[in-house]
Amino acid sequence: MLNLLLIPVYEYFATSPWRFQYSSSPDIRDEWKRLGIKFFAYGKNQPDTIPVYQYYAIDPWRYQYSINSKIGNGWINTGVAFYAFQTEQPQTIPVYRYTASHPWRYQYSTDANLVEGWINEGAAFYVFAAMSAV
Numbered sequence: 001m002l003n004l005l006l007i008p009v010y011e012y013f014a015t016s017p018w019r020f021q022y023s024s025s026p027d028i029r030d031e032w033k034r035l036g037i038k039f040f041a042y043g044k045n046q047p048d049t050i051p052v053y054q055y056y057a058i059d060p061w062r063y064q065y066s067i068n069s070k071i072g073n074g075w076i077n078t079g080v081a082f083y084a085f086q087t088e089q090p091q092t093i094p095v096y097r098y099t100a101s102h103p104w105r106y107q108y109s110t111d112a113n114l115v116e117g118w119i120n121e122g123a124a125f126y127v128f129a130a131m132s133a134v
Helices: none
Strands: 006-015 017-022 035-040 049-057 063-067 076-085 092-101 104-109 120-130
Touching: 006 076, 017 063, 017 104, 035 076, 063 104, 063 120
Parallel strands: none
Antiparallel strands: 006 017, 006 035, 035 120, 049 063, 049 076, 076 120, 092 104, 092 120
């Protein structure tokens, strides 16, 4: 049975510059290609969950997520994207935060080993794998 409190989070890809993003929206603007549902998270606050905020910057257009409600200059907070766990829970998977310095950017991925040039800073939060929601 599908947990009705969970929402799908889609993975998108763009090539100029190469980047991925996640969004709970099934329709993203510009040159983003939807790759499908990557994981499930809570759409509303639940016991032991934390808000995950979505930010965007325009030049170049990119997204990032943070469990912090305020981050650096140039990033616009669009509000809570979804709710996740700060620590591992049964049936959850980690979403890792990556940084790259040329040009400076963030990336979030359920993949623990991204391509060269990205530095894995560790698990940022925990969500449900797409298969675990059914």
